[in-house]
Amino acid sequence: MASTTTADTRLGGTGLPNRSPLVGWLAVVSVMLGIFSIVTTEILPIGLLTRIGASFTVSDGMAGLMMTMPGLLAAVSAPIVTVATARIDRRLMLCVFVLLLAVANFLAAAAPDYWLVLVSRILVGVVIGGFWSIGAGLAERLVPAESVGRATAVIFSAVPLGSVLGVPAGTFIGDMADWRTAFVVMGVLTVGVLILLMLVVPPLPPTQVTRLSVLRTMMSSANTRFALLLTFLVVLAHFGTYTYVTPFLEQVTQVSSGMITVFLLVYGAAGIAGNFLGGAIVSRRPRTAFGLAAALIAAATLLLPVLGRWEAGALILLIVWGVAYGAVPVSSQTWFAKASPASPEAASVLFTASFQATISIGALVGGVIVDRSSPSTVMVLGGITATLMVVAVGAHLTRRLTRPDSG
Secondary structure (H helix, E strand, O other): OOOOEEEOHHHOOOOOOOOOHHHHHHHHHHHHHHHHHHHHHHHHHHHHHHHHHHHHOOOHHHHOHHHHHHHHHHHHHHHHHHHHOOOOOHHHHHHHHHHHHHHHHHHHHHOOOHHHHHHHHHHHHHHHHHHHHHHOOOHHHHOOHHHHHHHHHHHHOHHHHHHHHHHHHHHHHHHHOOHHHHHHHHHHHHHHHHHHHHHHOOOOOOOEEEOHHHHHHHHOOHHHHHHHHHHHHHHHHHHHHHOOHHHHHHHHHOOOHHHHHHHHHHHHHHHHHHHHHHHHHHOOOHHHHHHHHHHHHHHHHHHHHHHOOOHHHHHHHHHHHHHHHHOHHHHHHHHHHHHOOOOHHHHHHHHHHHHHHHHHHHHHHHHHHHHHOOHHHHHHHHHHHHHHHHHHHHHHHHOOOOOOOOO
8 A cells, every 4th residue: 555655644643634514524525525616618519519609600619619628638637637736735736627617618608719718728638637636535524434435426427417597407508598608607506616615625734655666556457457448438429429419309300409418418317327327236237237338339329320210219219328328427437446445535636647648538539530431420430339338348357267257
């Protein structure tokens, strides 16, 4: 343990401050809202992609860079920022990141040129890498030990909530006003989250110092490398396709912008269900949960070009897709955590970096394909990629490789 992380009481005690349980849970909710703001800001362009592209006269693929930039910067910033700020109070860092997120949203709303929108997305990437790596493992410092599981579930519920409320709400605001208004609203919400964090989160001196050597040690583990492979394949499949679901619904299903908002809302609601279903299974059988999620994503994306020509078919497949993807983040993080139980913050860093890097790659590759072919082609290729992930999980089971689960 000493060779990977340093636990030092001089950096701050691990015991909970003397405060009421209500304040502890408010702190958990504030961290959840911080992640909700981040997730919503990150994926907000998905529902507004064609509007933003049209306002700057750029193609759908070029507009997809708004999804590529945050993921790329998050992958780089997750280890660098976490290591560089290892000895700084974690509450202070959370507040700094949320303030930076508010700046990014207001910058996007006011940007006169597309390159400034991309600059704002770079800031979003830095926030994702830093806030996620710190915030994902804070539950045990905010609530008593017996409540840590529930608190962690509350924090991670921000991911599907960002889908169920964020993207459809942004799309709705874009319909009622314009896409810039959606970013203004997001900026105002983020300022509110910052105020809440400052009011209810206690000082959190670091209790462990994560060094780059920790990450190098984790990368030597076969279980960690397998977690990276699974995460890469399934996130590549999802974001290479979901980033361009709006052009698909417009061009193939041929639904109105108002109905697209409804479709994305239903997708997000299914994602919440998938989050809790996956959470119920993943602690005991992470491979089963992860493999099943990838199989359903593969089925949904492969069938969309066929059944997605009709509104009913597209809606049903989006429900299946939403349930499946809802289980992906918690499954991925569980694999990383079980692969390196002695280094929880380092595991969160690798989870964040790999997840966000693959979001970037998926959005970029999907953008190139959609510009040179069609949204249907993107769906098929994404489905094939998800199928490869299912094959990898099957091989892992068949060969009885060393693994972080017994399910």
